[in-house]
Amino acid sequence: MEKIPILKMGDFLLVTIQVDMHDRLAMALQDDLTKTISQTDARGVLIDISSLEIVDSFIGRMLSNIAAMSRVLDAETVVVGMQPAVAITLVELGLSLPGVRTALNVDAGMELLRASVGANKELYGSRLR
């Protein structure tokens, strides 16, 4: 079965969704990411959806789930690159992706992740493992 690759870069995991995902593929990504976060001690997840032509309620729910699960595993999630037409449609559909942090592009997303992970370290000291 096809799979969406998860790349590790330092403390962060990078996912670029480049195919029109069927529902099972979206579910598989959710499971894979959760496993990879816990296996690699990742502190942040960046999901690039700039190639996605639509986000419907199923994919929207997947993004919310990933953000919630990674938060429970002490990692931040940022979704980047949403196309304007997708954003307009998503809001009219009734989804505002509660709990999902977003940034316009990969650069801004990485900055957001670094800043929030850095701020956590300052507050709580480096994580005990």
Added chain:
Amino acid sequence: MVVVSAESVPVKSEPDVVAVRRRVREVSAQLGLSLVDQTKIITAASELARNTIIYGGGGTMQVQTLNGPRVGLRLTFEDHGPGIPDVALALRDGFTTGSGLGLGLGGSKRLVNEFEIVSRLGEGTRITITRWK
């Protein structure tokens, strides 16, 4: 109103949802719908196709391109499933009998210009959506 072209697309199993999105994207681009309008009707079709499979046990999508006086795209999702007991309730945001978010029906209604739903218990459901250029 003149129907310029019509075709039927199967909506039986989960991978068909992707095929539905692809076909609606092609046809709406050919019609010259704006990118936002394309995105809206593709998203609505995705929601309704999934409903057809999950709640209706599968069915078909009719694709019609319309012309005269207006250019538009009309999609009809039809299944022979159990039907919807309370259509008004099913249209309400957040209501679901499945495990979804309950945005599919009400949400897709907001994404199109015309929305018609006919459902009979034990016979099935037919939902017609139209997006005008």
